[in-house]
Amino acid sequence: MKSLKWFFSFLKKYRGRLFLGLLMTTGIVALCIVNPYISGVIVDDVVLAENYGLLPRLLVIMLAMTLLKAVLSFLYQMVFESVSQAVLYDVRDKVYRKLLQEDFAFYNRKRTGDLMSRQTGDMEAIRHFVAYTIYAVYQYVLMFIFALLMIFTVNTRLALLMLLVLPFTALTTWRQAKVVKPAFKRNRECFSSLNALVQENISGNRVVKAFAKEDYEIEKFNKENDKFRDAQVAASGIWMKYLPVFEILSYALTIILMLYGGHMVIQGEMTLGNFVTVNGYLWMLSAPLQMAGWRVNDVQNFIASVEKIYSTYSEEPKVQTPRTGGVHKKILGNVEFRNVTYNPEGEDIVTDVSFKVKAGQTIGIIGSTGSGKSTLMNLLCRFYDASSGEVLIDGVDVRKRDLYNLRDNIGMAMQDVFLFSDTIEGNIAYGRPNSSFEEVKKAAIMADANHFIKNMPDGYDTIVGERGVGLSGGQKQRISLARALLKDPSILILDDTTSAVDMETENYIQRQLKNIQAEKECTVFIIAYRISSIKDADWILVLDHGRIIEQGTHDSLVAQGGYYASTFRSQYGEIPYDLIREKEALKKEAGSGNEGNQSDLIREKEVLQKGEK
Ligand SMILES: Nc1ncnc2c1ncn2[C@@H]1O[C@H](COP(=O)(O)OP(=O)(O)OP(=O)(O)O)[C@@H](O)[C@H]1O
Ligand SMILES: [Mg+2]
Known part of the structure; x- marks a missing residue:
């Protein structure tokens, strides 16, 4: 119900146009009454009374009504179609904005394909509802009522008899609605799963090939494909089962008219003209009955989609800017972790971490894989919030800062490099799209990327494929570094950024970072496995199982003879x-x-x- 309320709030803006559309629909239904009535008049007052002088006028009216109906039909369909597109635009926009606000935890849980289905298949169900179902349901209900009223005015007994069909139709509609809703829900879920599988397989296509798992993936796909087909067939099966019932109910009306109406005409209790008039209204009664099932399907399909979209939309991100707006000013780069613990599922990933960094310092972070290095930086950027303790920047808790301002001041070259399918220049300038080409080039030079970019076929205009296809691992890392540097950040985070570059390049990059720091106080965090990457840092943190087990300068850590010293020995030999x-x-x-x-x-x-x- 909440989901429907949410959806109908989008219609508010267009209520004027919707009202106009429904008004035109009402007009059309009213016009539908005229022709059967005239047909009756033609039989009684023209043919039977042999008064043919009346005929041309009646025929002109009938023709005019038909033309008017055609014009109105065109107009109201245009109104509903345009409103549906406008509503769809608003809903899509709102849902997309919300998707971008969601935090890491949300994306960790959701499958990309599922989220894509929300924006495609489910949105289409919404469009169909606004463009067609709304007026169709209204039109059929109105048509049924108008026709029944007209039959009442012609012959009460006949109308009452026809009314007998109504409870049976209502019961059948209700029963069908009950079974069709779960069927449609399942249908949408299967569609979503199939989408997710296809999306995953296309993105992971290289892994599938490398492991020669094509057959296995095809089998997996077939299973999902079968499930989707079965769900579709099951939903159609329900419709097939109920279709004959709706048909029989609508034919029942014809049978009533033929038997009882015919009997009344023979008995002289009803004129032949009235019989023709009622016959003309009959389709207005039977069409809604025949279509009731279809429209119930449409409505249920729409409800299932809105519920799915709303359930994704209504998930509030845990990480949010404080309601007050938060501290919004230039960050200097002093960082402090105060007894920070992070245990999202009750299991400690980061435990009681405390350290302090002055603006402009370089911090090296080293530790075995899965020791919590990236998580520490994720807490600093507020991709997650600490379970206890505080992360302070310039003495202010990050949770009290404006989220976007915080991230705007941080340049991060992530461990898992993601490049957009755009030009190299576009990728580097992602954080600062207004940068000049010279600035982009300067950042690329600092990241030692200029050389290889220049040698590419279109230089900085070379389009890199999705996820940077066509670039080597080290090249991607350097573009990602240039992208972080161009932001001119107060805090720079390099998560495993030089792991795929050779030592010479790494040395060059380190010298460039020193130059940046000499120019401007920029706090740099370097996460690395190689001692050479961090040995010149002002302070080094050694992590193990989410705890800081050693910290100090390179010299002091080597002298301590612990984890760091042994790593150092293993990398530099005995x-x-x-x-x-x-x-x-x-x-x-x-x-x-x-x-x-x-x-x-x-x-x-x-x-x-x-x-x-
Ligand atoms: N949001 C999360 N929910 C649950 N577990 C998580 C979450 N984030 C990270 N982890 C787990 O926390 C541990 C630390 O992960 P993290 O990515 O910080 O390690 P890391 O030190 O950066 O490792 P690597 O050197 O391999 O990059 C891992 O065991 C990981 O599976
Ligand atoms: Mg990591």
Whole structure:
């Protein structure tokens, strides 16, 4: 019921036009009465009375009525069609806006294909309801009432007898409605599932191929396809079952007229003209009865779709901007986690994490896979809210900040890179669409992406396919980094951003980040597996099972001899630490530490191992 109330609120705006449409529908039904009446007059007063002088006038009226009906029909159908498109536009827009507001938790649960079905198949059911069902139901009800009233005026006994059919029709309609609703709901669900499966298979097509699972996927698809077909057949089956009943009920009217009406004419209790008139009204009685089942189907289909759309629409995101509007100002970049715990399903993903970062610092985060590194950053961006504790930015709880302002100040290169099917320039400028080409290029240079972009067939205008198809993993990462850098953020988050680039490129990017930080205080979080990515950070957090198990600078962590130190040894080989420091000092002295042409990890290792010998 709530869902219908929600939907009808969209019609309010168009009530004037809907009223006009219904008024025209009423006019048409009223016009329908005229011709059968004239037919009766022709029989009684023209043919039987042999008064043919009246005929031309009556025929002109009949023709005029038919023409007027045709014009009105065209007009009211235009009105309903245009209102339906306008309503559909509003509903689609509103639902889409809400979809974009939903949080990560919502998208974690929902299947893309299901959400797509809400915007396509279910919306079509709504359009059909406004464009057709509303006036059709109104027209049929009105037609039935008008025709019955007219028959009453012609012959009361005949009308009363015909009325006897009504309870049977009402009962059949009610019974059909009861069974057809769940059938339509199932129909829509199966359609949605099929959609979701197809969407998943098309997106995951490369994995399907890589594992040669085509047959398995076809079998899965066939199962869903069968289910959808069966649901359709079941829904049609209900209709087939009830169709003959509606037909019989409408024929019953003809039988009543032929037997009882005919008898009355023979007995002289009714004129032949009246018999013809009632016969003319008969279709106005029988058509609504025949169509009752169809319209019930339409209405049920519409209700099932509105309920599905509303159930998605009414899910409120847990993460929201405070109702008061929240703190809305430029962020400096001081970050503090105060006893932050995150346990969405009762299971701790982040446990009692506390640390403090000053604006302009670089923080390295390292830890085994699934240790909660990305989650920590998701809490900072408020993709999720902490279960307990506080995440503070410039001393203000992120939950008290304006959500969009907060995210506008954060540049994030996500672990799972997503690029839009747009040009490379469009992708980099996504966060700042008004940027000049020079700014885009500068960001690309800083992310060491300019070189390979220039070598692409259309340079910055090269269209990258959906999800960046046609680019290597490292290229995608660098475009994603350029996109984050162009935002000129106060807080920059690089989640595994340099994992797919070689050491030389990584060194280059690190130097660029240093330049940015020297220019402007920008807090940088670097999540990485490679020690080389984070060893120069001002502070390093080591995570394990959602807890900070070690923290400090590179030197202090190596000296501690814990997880970090052992990771360091495994990546750099069993080399005495003092020797590494010595070599680094030498490199700095020689002035080669920060210049181009840096050696990669293997070369670095070789040098160090030679030194050891
Ligand atoms: N919203 C969520 N609901 C339930 N579990 C979650 C949620 N988000 C993350 N997890 C789980 O929390 C754990 C930490 O995930 P997270 O992505 O933070 O790890 P990570 O350290 O970034 O790992 P990786 O290095 O592989 O990227 C994982 O076990 C993951 O399955
Ligand atoms: Mg991660």
